[in-house]
Amino acid sequence: MVNRRAFLTQAANGFGAVAFTALMAQEHTRGADQGLAMIQGKHHFPPKAKSVIFLYMDGGPSQVDTFDPKPLLTQYNGRNPGELFEVAPTQFNNNGTLMGSPWTFDKHGQSGIEISSLFPNIAKHADKLAVVRSMTSKFPEHTSANYFLHTGHGLQGRPSMGAWVTYGLGSECQDLPGYIVLNGGLIPPGGLDCFGNGFLPATYQGSVLRPSGNSLANVRRIEPTPEIQKHKLDLLRQLDRQTLERYGQHDAIESAIANYELAFKMQSAVPEVCDISGETAQTQAMYGLDHEFDPTKIFARECLMARRLVERGVRFIQLTCPNVGHDRWDQHANLKVGHEQNAKAVDQPIAALLEDLKQRGLLDSTLIIWSGEFGRTPFAQGADGRDHNPFGFSIWMAGGGIKGGTVYGATDEFGYKAVEKKVEMHDLHATMLYCLGLDHTRSTFRFSGRDMRLTDVHGNILFDILA
Numbered sequence: 001m002v003n004r005r006a007f008l009t010q011a012a013n014g015f016g017a018v019a020f021t022a023l024m025a026q027e028h029t030r031g032a033d034q035g036l037a038m039i040q041g042k043h044h045f046p047p048k049a050k051s052v053i054f055l056y057m058d059g060g061p062s063q064v065d066t067f068d069p070k071p072l073l074t075q076y077n078g079r080n081p082g083e084l085f086e087v088a089p090t091q092f093n094n095n096g097t098l099m100g101s102p103w104t105f106d107k108h109g110q111s112g113i114e115i116s117s118l119f120p121n122i123a124k125h126a127d128k129l130a131v132v133r134s135m136t137s138k139f140p141e142h143t144s145a146n147y148f149l150h151t152g153h154g155l156q157g158r159p160s161m162g163a164w165v166t167y168g169l170g171s172e173c174q175d176l177p178g179y180i181v182l183n184g185g186l187i188p189p190g191g192l193d194c195f196g197n198g199f200l201p202a203t204y205q206g207s208v209l210r211p212s213g214n215s216l217a218n219v220r221r222i223e224p225t226p227e228i229q230k231h232k233l234d235l236l237r238q239l240d241r242q243t244l245e246r247y248g249q250h251d252a253i254e255s256a257i258a259n260y261e262l263a264f265k266m267q268s269a270v271p272e273v274c275d276i277s278g279e280t281a282q283t284q285a286m287y288g289l290d291h292e293f294d295p296t297k298i299f300a301r302e303c304l305m306a307r308r309l310v311e312r313g314v315r316f317i318q319l320t321c322p323n324v325g326h327d328r329w330d331q332h333a334n335l336k337v338g339h340e341q342n343a344k345a346v347d348q349p350i351a352a353l354l355e356d357l358k359q360r361g362l363l364d365s366t367l368i369i370w371s372g373e374f375g376r377t378p379f380a381q382g383a384d385g386r387d388h389n390p391f392g393f394s395i396w397m398a399g400g401g402i403k404g405g406t407v408y409g410a411t412d413e414f415g416y417k418a419v420e421k422k423v424e425m426h427d428l429h430a431t432m433l434y435c436l437g438l439d440h441t442r443s444t445f446r447f448s449g450r451d452m453r454l455t456d457v458h459g460n461i462l463f464d465i466l467a
Contacts, residue, residue: 042438045437047435047437048365048400048401049365049366049399050365050436051315051365051366051367052317053318053368054162054318054369059142060375060388061375061376061393062339062386063394064376064415065103066119068393070413072413073415077100081414088391091388092387094382096382096383098378098414101116102336109126110127111126111406111407113127113407124351126405127404131396132397132409132428133408134408134418135392135428138424139154139390142190142330143190145374147190147194149425152426157198159445160197160198161432163195163204164443165178165179167445169436169437171315172315173314175269176314177206179316180206180207180208180309181317181320184211184295184302184319185320186323188320192208195208201254209305240253273309276304283304286352286356287348288300295344296345296348298322298345299322300349300352303353307357307362322345324341332382333382334384367401367402369432370398371396372393372395374390375391378415389416392411392417397465406464409422421464423462426455426458427459427460429455430455430460431461431465433454
């Protein structure tokens, strides 16, 4: 059998012709790949979800102001927290008094889940959500906490969860990357390594797209004719062939070959998926593309593109927050204005995404995850902010495999630390993989002398929130 590398080193027509042939045979190839995946047993058990949309709330939303109401916190507003419970060191140790939430909480849906007035639109979908109120992290500062959230490890260099998912399952889409990050304008602390492939082959790293304008640099052909482009691609083939003949197998070269093939197909696929002019005016308004607040427009476009990417079979899509004019959800001061503006940017678009996926029959096969890297303290930092809090915070999940209208776990009466059904980041990752039909203990890659995995030697599936 001749593998792709050998074929490309011997073929006369080069990368352009190979990629063009693959593009023309996309539908046939997609079906064959799906069948091959099942024969090879890539799913360890029947999947509930085919794809993931990760709504990443960069900076750490406050759990006691969003999805974890604490009436006692309001009752003791202004009291010294040290008089009521032991206060652990915080990131900046500028601790003020207990601070009740500036927002009200109401019960929503048949499930009666209590959600802050920050999210009037998401609250309409309460019965779709599984809210986890006992999430924890091992790290109190952004960079390590971001690596932990994205890769299951607090240090730089590990594969991200998107890379693990595409490594385990591949993609149903032949002309777009399997792992796409939609850049709303804020790359998180930790940088692009949050979306990296680590020790996995380079083809599994996240591809960053902008939700508007020139979505991907150099994706459009700059040569005046396809023939000139083909000659350039053929030159690259010759250079790679010479390198392979000299050095033998090499992941970087193999990944470059795969990237050339994919890049050729993306020249038509990326502009098409980013062109939302064919969406109805009603759909665009539902997402908030006509909103007066520019950050809402940006995130609306991200959410709409996420739905379009799911329709095309992209496996893992991550959305990052837009710039609202000051820091992300990281409100060390001016909590009220900061959280209100961040919520205003994402509330309507996320609600529209849930509704749109439901209407199109895609929600049951799409796992939605909403999470920051940690939460915030129930007491003030200074006078009107909240410091980092990894001891207990809230996330939610919805869609493929998730039992909606569910609340899991609890923090203490002040919303400071998880005290009931404590959840670790590895548990989130294990549950995500389970919904995709993967056993997290068997999704491994041999590296540095042992079988590595996203959950390392940890992870428990949260069966109580599964449908």
